[in-house]
Amino acid sequence: MMPDLGKYAAEVLAAYGLSLVLMAGLILLSLRKGRRARAELARIEAQKDA
Amino acid sequence: MIALLHRDLMLAFRAGGGFGLGLAFFLIVTVLVPFSVGPQSELLSTIAPGVLWLGALLACLLSLDRLLALDFEDGTLDLLATAPLPLEAALSIKALSHWLTTGLPLVLAAPVLGLMLNLAPDGYLWLIASLALGTPALSVIGAFGAALTVGIKRGGLLMSLLVLPLYVPTLIFGAEAARRGAMGLDGTTPLILLAGITLGTIALMPFASAAVLRMTLR
Amino acid sequence: MSLWEYANPVKFLGLSARVQPYLWAAAAICVVVGLVWGFFATPDDFRQGSTVKIIYLHVPAALMAINAWFMMLVASLIWLIRRHHVSALAAKAAAPVGITMTVIALVTGAIWGQPMWGTWWAWDPRLTSFLILFLFYLGYIALWEAVDDPDTAADLTSVLCLVGSVFAVLSRYAVKFWNQGLHQGTSVPVATGGRTVSDVFFYPLVISMVGFGLLFLALVLYRTGTEIRLRRARALLARSKKEA
Numbered sequence: 105m106m107p108d109l110g111k112y113a114a115e116v117l118a119a120y121g122l123s124l125v126l127m128a129g130l131i132l133l134s135l136r137k138g139r140r141a142r143a144e145l146a147r148i149e150a151q152k153d154a
Numbered sequence: 155m156i157a158l159l160h161r162d163l164m165l166a167f168r169a170g171g172g173f174g175l176g177l178a179f180f181l182i183v184t185v186l187v188p189f190s191v192g193p194q195s196e197l198l199s200t201i202a203p204g205v206l207w208l209g210a211l212l213a214c215l216l217s218l219d220r221l222l223a224l225d226f227e228d229g230t231l232d233l234l235a236t237a238p239l240p241l242e243a244a245l246s247i248k249a250l251s252h253w254l255t256t257g258l259p260l261v262l263a264a265p266v267l268g269l270m271l272n273l274a275p276d277g278y279l280w281l282i283a284s285l286a287l288g289t290p291a292l293s294v295i296g297a298f299g300a301a302l303t304v305g306i307k308r309g310g311l312l313m314s315l316l317v318l319p320l321y322v323p324t325l326i327f328g329a330e331a332a333r334r335g336a337m338g339l340d341g342t343t344p345l346i347l348l349a350g351i352t353l354g355t356i357a358l359m360p361f362a363s364a365a366v367l368r369m370t371l372r
Numbered sequence: 373m374s375l376w377e378y379a380n381p382v383k384f385l386g387l388s389a390r391v392q393p394y395l396w397a398a399a400a401i402c403v404v405v406g407l408v409w410g411f412f413a414t415p416d417d418f419r420q421g422s423t424v425k426i427i428y429l430h431v432p433a434a435l436m437a438i439n440a441w442f443m444m445l446v447a448s449l450i451w452l453i454r455r456h457h458v459s460a461l462a463a464k465a466a467a468p469v470g471i472t473m474t475v476i477a478l479v480t481g482a483i484w485g486q487p488m489w490g491t492w493w494a495w496d497p498r499l500t501s502f503l504i505l506f507l508f509y510l511g512y513i514a515l516w517e518a519v520d521d522p523d524t525a526a527d528l529t530s531v532l533c534l535v536g537s538v539f540a541v542l543s544r545y546a547v548k549f550w551n552q553g554l555h556q557g558t559s560v561p562v563a564t565g566g567r568t569v570s571d572v573f574f575y576p577l578v579i580s581m582v583g584f585g586l587l588f589l590a591l592v593l594y595r596t597g598t599e600i601r602l603r604r605a606r607a608l609l610a611r612s613k614k615e616a
Contacts, residue, residue: 113425113485119426120411123433123476127587131593132473134595141601150610298535302528306518315514316532319507320539323546330550347549350540362535369527 155239157248162251165224176213176256177263183209184267196271201207202271203281207266210260210285214319215314217256218296221248222367232302235371241364243311249290249297249360257289273336280335284345288328291352295320296357301363305370320358324351379456382599388593395593399586405429405581414572426484428577432584433476437505440470440588444512445537448530458596460526461603463533464516465595469588470564471509478502504543508536535556 187205225231234244264285265278273281280301299317303309327348334341378384410428417424447463450456481499482492495501515532519525 108611112421112431113489116422116425116550120407121478122483123429125571126476126479130469130569131591132599134468134489137599138418138601140599143607145601145605148605148612152608152612184390188474250467265537300460302515302532305524312514312518315507316511319504319511319543320535322504323539323542326543326550344549346547358555359535366528369524369531372522 155243157245158234158239158244160250162248163254166251174259176217176261180209180213180214180260180263181240183212184270184315187271187294199272199274199336199371201270202273203232203277203336204329205271206264206268206273207285207325207329207332209288210257211325212265213342214256214289214292214296215259215317217252218317219310219313221252221297226304230324232371235368241367242360244300245297245363245367246294246356246360248357249293249363251295252297253290255257257285258366261285261289274338276338277332277336280341280345281332284328284331284335284341284348287349287352288324291319291348292321293323294355294363298359298363298366301367301370304367305361322346327351359364361370379454379458381458381604384458385600386595389595392590392593394518395586399583399590402583402585402586406576406578406583410573410576410580414576417573420488423484423487426480426575427573428580430477430480430484431577432581433473433480434502435581436588437470437473437502439476440466441505441508441533441537441540441584443592444470444533448533450572451526451528452534458601460530461594461599462592464526465530465599466588466592467509467513467516469591469595471506471513472583473588474502474506474509477588478506495551497544498553500547500551501540501544504547505540507598508540511534522606527593539586539607583615 165229184205186200187209191197191201223232225234235241261282264281268278268281296317299313299320302316303313306312327344331341331344331348334344378387381530384536412536414425416422444466447459447466451463478499481502485491485494512532514530515529516525519528593602
């Protein structure tokens, strides 16, 4: 399953690991901010109608 | 225009106007360098052109927040914006007075400091020429940075962050010309490119600065 | 029916909501296929060994780092000329994505450079240009954060983006002049149509590049939606305060 990475295994894995962490972090932060904005807007609009 | 230049220069020379502050900073930075890298004269002589350029650049940066901030606070900028004189011209004049009070003294002081850093004898002319050609660009680009951040409270640090990347081409060509000169090589090519950058920024940056300032004052 | 209709925030949100599921799915498929193919199913390079696999992250990230700035430049121009708020917000939304891509490109490059060039970092023109690009992103984001009034912030950052672009290009040439590099030439020259990598490496690389592009689009659409909602929430709050 795992390809033989030879003597550079640490480098390759580190590059993939760090990049994926960075991208996941970016996506998660974006999603969290997006959800908060949605909730906030819904709350304010509900208040306005009330 | 002459009146504005006269006013800015007078304000700068008065007590508390900040004239000489940049110069003192330049001196101190240069004096600190041997403390941080060691007193070997060979090493100092290699890095002297770069250190002097970097010191001059930082000294310019340091005095930028005075360029517009005081005039913004007391409302002078609002007057200038509605005056018949185009804001582009007013900002050019302000950049010019900044150069006269900061850049020009730096150019004149650089050879003396070069002496302390054991600059190679061939390098003096190149150093002075590159600083004389390059510091106007630093002032004009700096005026843009000052205009960009003038409406922001405590914008000094932000301004450094914005201005320093813009200084990169000027620094590279200027320091390269001085370095080649000090090594006894021909520094004409970087010097011409540096002159190109300076002329280009003098011609174009005031428009960007004035546009930004109008947005802030609106 | 013109493109400018989508400058209306409501229309933009509608379209963006319809398009986004497909976009996210396509991006996920391409990124996963490109990376998995590249990681598991490509041979090692005879000189670089397995480190050649880093290319599937490095090149697409670098590509998107530059394209993100270019997109911000276009969006800033649209804002300055036509005053469409969505455009300004899209530029704002793209900046953090661009800076992340820049960091990925720099980090993967450093990790690759360590065994191959024997150094994490060299003051090579391409590396240095990317570092400068990173600084421009930082300044741009910091300026957005620092200005209170949203329209003034959009104005100022737009001009900064324009001026920054000019200086970024200048820096690129200055840096090239200043130091000859270690970095190899581009792997996928668009202009000439030729390429310097063989097919085994090329196909997963292209898929990965497309995937990063789609991911960028999806993220920007999503984040622009977030910014629009935040702006609307702010406006509503201000209005209700005025009435009270």
